[in-house]
Amino acid sequence: MSNTAETRFTLKHPELGTGPIPTDIYWKEDFYERELEAIFRRAWLWAGRVEQVAKPGAFFVKSIPTFDASILITRTSSEAIKAYHNTCQHRGNHVELSSEGNCRVFTCPFHGWSYNLDGELAGVPDSDAFYDLDRSSLSLPEVSVDVWEGFIFINLQESPNETLEEFLGKQGRNLSGYPFEKGKAVFSYEGQIDTNWKCMVDSFTEAYHVPVLHKRSVKDSFCGPNNPHGRLLDVDLSGHHRKISVAGNPEYQPRPVQGLAYRFSPGAAVTSGDGGQSENQLPENINPTKDPSWVFDIAVFFPNLLLFVGGGMHFLHQIWPLSANNVHWEMRGFLREAQTAAERFGQENSIVELRDAVLEDTNTLERIQIALKRQTIREFIYHDHELALRYNFHTVNRWVQEYEKEAP
Amino acid sequence: MTSQSLPKEFKELECWCSRWALSNSDERSRQRQNSTLDELEEFYSSLLPLAEKALVHLSGFKLGELPKEEALLLKLLLSLAEVTPAIEWYGQPRVIDGLDPERFPAALLLKDLSP
Numbered sequence: 067m068s069n070t071a072e073t074r075f076t077l078k079h080p081e082l083g084t085g086p087i088p089t090d091i092y093w094k095e096d097f098y099e100r101e102l103e104a105i106f107r108r109a110w111l112w113a114g115r116v117e118q119v120a121k122p123g124a125f126f127v128k129s130i131p132t133f134d135a136s137i138l139i140t141r142t143s144s145e146a147i148k149a150y151h152n153t154c155q156h157r158g159n160h161v162e163l164s165s166e167g168n169c170r171v172f173t174c175p176f177h178g179w180s181y182n183l184d185g186e187l188a189g190v191p192d193s194d195a196f197y198d199l200d201r202s203s204l205s206l207p208e209v210s211v212d213v214w215e216g217f218i219f220i221n222l223q224e225s226p227n228e229t230l231e232e233f234l235g236k237q238g239r240n241l242s243g244y245p246f247e248k249g250k251a252v253f254s255y256e257g258q259i260d261t262n263w264k265c266m267v268d269s270f271t272e273a274y275h276v277p278v279l280h281k282r283s284v285k286d287s288f289c290g291p292n293n294p295h296g297r298l299l300d301v302d303l304s305g306h307h308r309k310i311s312v313a314g315n316p317e318y319q320p321r322p323v324q325g326l327a328y329r330f331s332p333g334a335a336v337t338s339g340d341g342g343q344s345e346n347q348l349p350e351n352i353n354p355t356k357d358p359s360w361v362f363d364i365a366v367f368f369p370n371l372l373l374f375v376g377g378g379m380h381f382l383h384q385i386w387p388l389s390a391n392n393v394h395w396e397m398r399g400f401l402r403e404a405q406t407a408a409e410r411f412g413q414e415n416s417i418v419e420l421r422d423a424v425l426e427d428t429n430t431l432e433r434i435q436i437a438l439k440r441q442t443i444r445e446f447i448y449h450d451h452e453l454a455l456r457y458n459f460h461t462v463n464r465w466v467q468e469y470e471k472e473a474p
Numbered sequence: 475m476t477s478q479s480l481p482k483e484f485k486e487l488e489c490w491c492s493r494w495a496l497s498n499s500d501e502r503s504r505q506r507q508n509s510t511l512d513e514l515e516e517f518y519s520s521l522l523p524l525a526e527k528a529l530v531h532l533s534g535f536k537l538g539e540l541p542k543e544e545a546l547l548l549k550l551l552l553s554l555a556e557v558t559p560a561i562e563w564y565g566q567p568r569v570i571d572g573l574d575p576e577r578f579p580a581a582l583l584l585k586d587l588s589p
Contacts (some may be wrong), residue, residue, distance in 0.1 A: 185476065213556075217584065252579065252580055252581060252582060253499075253584045254580070254582040255579065255580050256578070256579070257577045257578040257579065279571075283563045283564075283569075316559055321562040322522060323518070323555070323558040323564070324558065324562060329529075330533065335513075396581065398582070401584075404537050406533045407532035407533075407536075407540055407544060407547075407548045409533075409537070410532075411529060411548070411550070414556070414584075417499065417554040417584065418554075418558070418559060419555055421575070421578075422559045423570050425572035425573045425578065426569060426572050428572075428578075429571055429573045
């Protein structure tokens with residue numbers, strides 16, 4: 067891959083500069099408090115998939131660890147997707163304790179107040195003993211909700227300053243049409259890590275680390291002789307969001323069991339190096355340079371969702387800050403459905419490889435966070451292909467500054 | 475155990491069933507972490523020569539409609555998938571310089587025997 071001024075990504079965005087980035091915002095609690103108000107209370111946040119509310123009465127509860135919030139999402143009898151704060155309007159208990167299910171009314175397990183799928187108060191045991199009970203004012207508090215390509219997003223503002231479509235902008239349009247509905251076999255992992263939410267998001271938005279950090283695992287399937295340093299095929303900065311296109315190594319010779327797994331897999335594994343060439347019906351702006359060595363695009367939906375879209379599978383990470391120095395993290399993978407027992411083996415190989423590689427990715431984060439807090443690193447120096455990280459710094463600052471300028 | 479019976483072409487792998495025919499990915503991961511590299515290598519190298527034949531065999535069976543013997547064979551192969559990075563990548567049971575997998579439990583598991 068060439069290395070001329072013309073091919074440099076960062077130089078195409080002179081407003082972002084090329085200099086070092088101060089690290090204060092990656093560990094300071096006072097800045098984190100500002101981020102909560104300016105970003106997490108205002109941005110559209112991913113909450114789930116439409117398949118989780120396939121029919122009227124189907125529901126799931128999404129917890130938002132950042133705010134200790136519990137959001138109840140359901141499909142009403144008129145097929146609308148609705149989101150509510152999972153809070154009984156009698157005394158404040160959670161109305162729904164199950165993480166998912168099907169029902170016609172939500173009944174609070176405390177005193178039995180019940181709510182219909184539209185969130186309206188439907189039943190109050192021994193209601194005669196209340197004073198001036200105004201049922202119409204006692205609906206479950208509604209949360210703004212909208213859907214893009216089957217992904218359900220919520221917004222915690224009472225009236226969002228942007229629609230979901232406006233918020234997603236070009237990034238949403240670029241990924242529209244990807245066969246997300248084929249990812250029916252779902253698995254997930256979650257846990258807590260002592261890291262700043264931005265460091266964790268950023269750690270997945272460059273491939274410069276791949277030949278080194280992943281030298282024992284996926285290095286050879288991503289970094290061939292013509293791309294020894296994990297250079298990106300493309301970096302696309304659009305609005306609040308960003309997307310990188312990652313190359314594979316088409317020359318990669320899989321190891322023995324791995325090779326069998328690739329042969330008996332319902333969709334190409336992201337580690338196979340060939341990007342699932344069999345599946346070529348991808349939208350125009352995924353792999354925008356149409357490089358034949360493409361493996362996947364990593365789309366960051368600001369602030370905390372990373373969506374990896376490959377030729378035969380997709381997966382995501384969602385990162386919820388708990389403080390400036392700690393996150394709750396979920397990885398959810400969506401594989402093509404296995405028809406035969408042999409394909410189930412291919413699926414398992416994809417899961418195990420992805421999990422192990424991600425354990426490598428995440429192990430750097432807690433060491434970095436300690437260094438940040440001890441201020442033994444005060445600036446980040448970004449490589450040209452770490453542009454998406456530089457852009458995140460600017461985007462976060464822009465959101466905080468614009469919000470504070472408008473705030474009374 | 476009498477119920478631990480594999481399709482007849484794969485009888486020689488039955489000795490592995492008590493240790494490696496497990497019910498989900500959490501159990502497989504734990505078994506990998508709790509094994510020595512020698513134990514993993516022995517399992518891997520016993521399965522590998524028959525793995526292709528086993529997968530061709532399992533290609534003829536729909537997931538969700540598996541006879542007991544084929545279900546057991548699949549369980550062994552899923553453990554082979556779990557063990558493979560320890561052999562093909564790391565040369566030790568655990569990820570080298572990796573986060574402890576116990577801190578990162580599966581919240582949602584793929585069902586082994588149904589779609």
